[in-house]
Amino acid sequence: MDRLLHVNTISKSFGGVQAVNNVEFHVHAGEIVALIGPNGAGKSTVLNMVSGVFPPSSGEIRFDNRFMSTVRGHQYAAAGISRTFQNLQVFDDMTVLENVMVGFHSRTRSGLFGCGLGSGRSRREEKFMREQSYRLLKQVGIAELAEKTAGNLPYGKLRLLEIARAMAVEPKLLLLDEPAAGLNHTETAELSLLFKRIQAAGTAILLVEHDMDMVMNVADRIVVLDQGEKIAEGIPEEIQQNPKVIAAYLGQEEVAV
Numbered sequence: 001m002d003r004l005l006h007v008n009t010i011s012k013s014f015g016g017v018q019a020v021n022n023v024e025f026h027v028h029a030g031e032i033v034a035l036i037g038p039n040g041a042g043k044s045t046v047l048n049m050v051s052g053v054f055p056p057s058s059g060e061i062r063f064d065n066r067f068m069s070t071v072r073g074h075q076y077a078a079a080g081i082s083r084t085f086q087n088l089q090v091f092d093d094m095t096v097l098e099n100v101m102v103g104f105h106s107r108t109r110s111g112l113f114g115c116g117l118g119s120g121r122s123r124r125e126e127k128f129m130r131e132q133s134y135r136l137l138k139q140v141g142i143a144e145l146a147e148k149t150a151g152n153l154p155y156g157k158l159r160l161l162e163i164a165r166a167m168a169v170e171p172k173l174l175l176l177d178e179p180a181a182g183l184n185h186t187e188t189a190e191l192s193l194l195f196k197r198i199q200a201a202g203t204a205i206l207l208v209e210h211d212m213d214m215v216m217n218v219a220d221r222i223v224v225l226d227q228g229e230k231i232a233e234g235i236p237e238e239i240q241q242n243p244k245v246i247a248a249y250l251g252q253e254e255v256a257v
């Protein structure tokens with residue numbers, strides 16, 4: 001299998017805090033990899049480096065045969081990396097469909113401003129974006145909400161909306177930061193099925209998640225961080241029985257591996 005993402009001994013410190021220390025792992029094309037670990041382990045910091053929010057202090061990230069240090073933050077979507085955030089990033093006053101269309105603007109030639117001018121090309125692009133956005137809403141299972149105002153949606157549906165928007169750039173790698181946070185059991189199970197569908201369509205997923213049922217269900221491989229370092233890596237069955245992982249989670253009452 002192709003190595004799509006290669007995280008090569010990256011580190012990050014914030015002032016005196018060593019948030020991530022020499023972490024190395026990879027994601028194959030079309031694979032689902034979960035990044036887990038106790039609170040403060042460095043998961044979000046790794047995700048932020050992989051998505052170009054900030055560069056590593058040392059080490060390098062290679063994606064699709066490119067060194068990502070040469071790619072600017074706003075070029076990540078075009079390079080094939082898309083993400084959702086721990087805190088919802090939805091435009092409340094826009095419709096659900098329009099929220100997804102925003103995701104397309106980074107890949108259309110006219111961009112947001114061209115659409116406003118009403119040129120022939122931008123009208124064609126707008127029609128294309130509408131159709132594709134609707135298709136994505138169908139894929140995540142909320143097409144019937146397309147014309148609703150996003151601000152009125154329940155939390156679980158907003159999470160699906162964010163994923164639809166992230167998929168608009170047709171990423172090779174989708175990064176998800178705690179997608180199951182705040183969801184009930186049924187919603188989490190539906191989300192797991194959605195991830196499997198996204199994977200079946202060829203997109204790899206790097207998932208940061210505290211919900212261990214979901215992680216064990218959907219992940220092909222799991223990378224475990226503790227205090228900024230990688231302490232284990234393997235398939236779910238191995239990770240569940242790994243003494244280092246169990247020890248790292250001891251004292252974390254809400255999370256049982």
Ligand SMILES: Nc1ncnc2c1ncn2[C@@H]1O[C@H](COP(=O)(O)OP(=O)(O)OP(=O)(O)O)[C@@H](O)[C@H]1O
Pocket residue numbers: 014017018019037038039040041042043044045046
């Ligand atoms: N911008 C920042 N400035 C200073 N310290 C930071 C910053 N971001 C993260 N840290 C610190 O780096 C360490 C790792 O944080 P990070 O958020 O990556 O962990 P995490 O595994 O995602 O935790 P959680 O599961 O609680 O979200 C923590 O000690 C955190 O306090």
